[in-house]
Amino acid sequence: MIKKIALVIVGVLAFLVVWQWEWVSYGYMQAKGQLRIMLNTQPVSDVLNDPAYPDSLKRKIKLIGEIKRFAIDSLKLDPSGSYETFYDLKGKPLMWVLIGSEKYRLVPVEYKVPILGAFPYKGFFDETRLQQADTLLQQQGFDTRINEVAAYSTLGFFSEPILSNMLKRSEGQLAELIIHELTHGTLFIKNSLEYNENLADFVGDYGALRFLAQKYGESSVAYRDFLAAKAFYERYDQHILRGTSVLKHLYETFKPDTPIAIKDSLKWQTIAQIVTSSDTITDERSTTGARLVKKRRFNKLNLPNNAYFIGYLTYRNQQNQFRQEFENRFHGNFRKYLTYLKQTYPSL
Template sequence: MVKKIALVLIGVLIGLVVWQWELVSYGWMQAKGQVRILWNTKPVSAVLADPAYPDSLKKKIELIQEIKRFALDSLGLDQSGSYESIYDQQGKPILWVVTAAQPYQLVARQWHFPIIGTFSYKGFFEKDRADSAQAELKREGLDTRIGEVSAWSTLGFLNDPILSSFLDRPEGSLAELIIHELTHGTLFVKNSLEYNENLADFVGEYGALRFLAQKYGMNSIPYRDYLATKVFYERYDEHILKGTRVLDSLYRTFKPSTQTVVKDSLKWQTIRQIVVSSDTINDQRSTKGVRSIKKRSLGKLNLPNNAYFIGYLTYRKQQNRFRQEFDSRFGGNFKRYLTYLKQTYPSF
C-alpha cells in the first residue's frame, strides 16, 4: 500500500514538472543563482578585520551598517538579517531583468509566480537566458527592454548580502538603496508590484534624506548633493510620466483599421519628441547622472520603447499619493504611517 501511494505521488510530481516545465526550469535557475551568491559571501566582521581590504571600502560597509540600524530603529522597518555579509561581484553584473509591453498600448507583459504573485518583469542570473527570453518576446511582437539590476530583495525569506557594487555609490544613493530593499522585507503586497515599488521608492528617498540630515547635517555636501539629485529626478520622472500620458492618448486614437506603418510613424515621432524635450529639464547636480534618456542617439533603434515607459509607471506613478497621504493624514510621523500601511495592506 505504501509503495502504491509513493508511486502515485511520484507520478503526480512528474506530471506537475512536465506540465509546468518552464516555471520549474526558471525556479531552478533562480535557486542556483541565489545559492551560488550565498555560498560565496563573507561575513562583514571578517571583511572588516582583514588588513588587506581597502579602508575606503571598509568605511562604506560600516556606513551600510549605520543605515540599516537607522532604518530599523528610527524608521521602524522590520528586523532583518540582511546586509551582514558581502558578495564580491568581481566587477561583473549579477542580475538582468527583462520587461515587455504591447507595441501600441502601455500594457506590460505579466509573469505569475507561486507565493509572491504577479510581476511585470522577469529576472535572470544568467545573461544568455535573459537574452533568449527577450528574443522570444520580440518574436511575439512586443516592445522589450533588458537591464542590469543593482540590487534586489528576497523579501525576508533569505538574508540578502551586501553586493560589492554597492560600495561604489555615494552616501545618499547608498542609503536610498538599502532602505528601499529593507522596505520590501517589511511590507510586500501580493500581486501589487506597482504599489510595492512606489512605496519602497518613497520610503527609500524619505529615509535617505533623514539619515543624511542626522549623520552629516542639512548643510553638508552629502545631503545637498543627494537633494539636488532627488530634485532633478523628480523633474525627470514627471517629464517621463507626462510622456506616458501623451503616448496613451495617442494609442487610444488607433483603430483596428489603422495601418501598422502609420501607427509606427506616429509612435516613434511622439517618443522622439519626448526625448528631445527632456533637454529642457534643469539639472543643478554637481555630477551629472547617466540615467536620463536625453543622452541617447535619436535614431529609431536607440529610442526608448513602451517597455521603458512601463518601468516608470511601475516605480514612480504613485509617488505623490504616498507623499500627500504621509503629510496630510500623519503629519510627517513616519512610524505611525508605517503602522497604518501594515494594517491596511497586509504583507504575505
C-alpha cells in the first residue's frame, strides 16, 4: 500500500515537473542563487571586528542597524531578522530584472508566480538565463529592458543580508532603501505589485526623511540634500508619467492597418521629445552630478523604449494617492496610517 502511495506521489511530481518545467527550472535557478548568498554571508559582528574592512564600510553597516531600529521602533514596521549579516558582492551585480512591454501599448509582459501572484518583471541570478529570456521576448515582438537590482525582499521568508553594493549610497538613499524593503516584509498584497511598490516607495521616502531629521536635524546637509533630491526625482517622475499619458494617447490613435514604419516613426519622435524636455527640470541639491547622469542617460541613438515607462507606472504612479490619504485622512500620523493599511489590505 505504501509503495502504491509513493508511486502515485512520484507520478504526480513527475507530471508537475513536465507540465510546469519552465517554472521548476526557474525556481531551481533562483533557489540556487539565494542559497549561494545565504551560505556566504558573515555576521555583522564579525565584519565590525575584522581589521581588513575599512572604517568607512563599518560606519555604513552601523548606520543600517540604526535605520532598522528606527523603522521598527518609530515607524512600527514588523520586526525582522534581516540586515544582521553581510554579503560581499565583490563588485558584481546581485541580480537583474527583465521588463517586457508590448511595442505599441504600455502593457507589460506579466509573469504569474505561484502564491505571490502576477509580476510585470522577472528576476534572474543567472546572467546567461537572463539574456536568453531577453532575446526570446524580443523575438516575440516585445520591447525589453534589463535593470540591475540593488536589493530585494523575500517578504520575510528569509533574512536578507546587508549587500556590499548598498554601502555606496548616501545616508538618505540607504535609509530609503532599507525602509522600502522592510515595508515589503510588513505588508505585501497578492496580485497588487503596483500598489506594493508604490507603498514601499512612499514609506521609504517618508521614513528616510524622518530618520535623517532625528539623527542629523532638519538643517543638516544630509537632510536638505535628501529633501532636494526627493523633490527633483518627484519632478522627474511626474515628467515621465506625463510622458506615459502622451504615449498612451498616441498608441490609441494607431489603427490595425497603420504601417509599422509610421508607428515606429511617431513612437520614437514622441519618446525623444519626452527625454529631451527633461532638461528643463530643476535641481537644488548641493551636488548635482547625479542629475546630469539621470537626464543624460539617453541620447538620440539610445532612447528608452516602452519597458522603461512600464517601470515608472509600476513604481511611481500612485505616490500622490498615498501622500494625500496620509495627510488628509490621517493628518500625518504614520502609525495610525500603517495600522489602517494592515487592517484594510491583508498581507501574504
